[in-house]
Amino acid sequence: MLTVLESTGLPADAIEVGRILDAWGVKGWLKVLPxxxxxxxxxTAKTWFLQAPDAKFRPGFSAFKGTVRVSVDESKTHSDSVVSKLASMDDRNDAEALRGCRIFLPRSSFPAATTDEYYWVDLIGLNVVNREGIVLGCVRDLMTTGPHSVLCVESQMTQEDGQEVATERMIPFVAAYVDTVDLPGKLITVDWQPDY
Incomplete structure (x- = not known):
């Protein structure tokens, strides 16, 4: 069982990109939540790195320990998920054994983004300043609202009693508000005021 798994280490630039939801069909395909x-x-990845699911999600997982590398024969979109076929996995039972596994890819294997397109993972951690040079905070997360993404920018604010508290700003990630994204400089410049 599960002869397609090869024990390995996680690449230094590994990013978690999805989770195996369950088997899909009877021929060893996997349903994946990206x-x-x-x-x-x-x-597009032909190799995935898998880690066991969180114990609270799937207690008693025993298909493998540590990190394993698997070869991917085919992946395609299906409704709101992705379905994938691993090399040499032709059995539904083997696919079910991987339910809940976390899927990682090296960042270096991602397809190149086109001009003015960015991977969310590259924006997280960037500092955000406005046109006047006022620091608004650091990108902690992004969320999608349908038509566009929104930067979740965290900063520290001093209260009247002198205590520091974390605050969050939501800045639409659209050209009307975002002037520049400098990935090497780890800086996003926006048309946004501190009191918005």
């Missing part, structure tokens, strides 16, 4: 609404990296 962590992105545009899962190009997951769809």
């Amino acid at each position: 962590h992105s609404t545009q899962p190009e990296a997951l769809l």
Whole structure:
């Protein structure tokens, strides 16, 4: 059982891109929940790195320990998920054994983004300043609202009693508000005021 798994280490630039939901069909295919609404990296990868599911999600997982590398024969979108076929996995039982596994890919294997397109993972951690040079905080997360993404920018604010508290700003990630994204400089410049 599960002869397609090869024990390995996780690449230094590994990013979690999805999770195996369950078996799909009877021929060893997997149903995958991607962590992105545009899962190009997951769809094009020919090698995945798997780690066991969180114990609270699937207690008693025993298919493997540590990190394993698997070869992917085919991946395609299906409704709101991705379905994938691993090399040499032709049995539904083997696919079910991987339910809940976390899927990682090296960041270096992602397809190149086009001009003015960015992977969310590259934006997280960037500092955000406005046109006047006022620091608004650091990107902690992004969320999608349908028509566009929103930067979740965290900063520290001093209260009247002198205590520091974390605050969060939501800045639409659209050209009307975002002037520049400098990935090497780890800086996003926006047309946004501190009191918005």
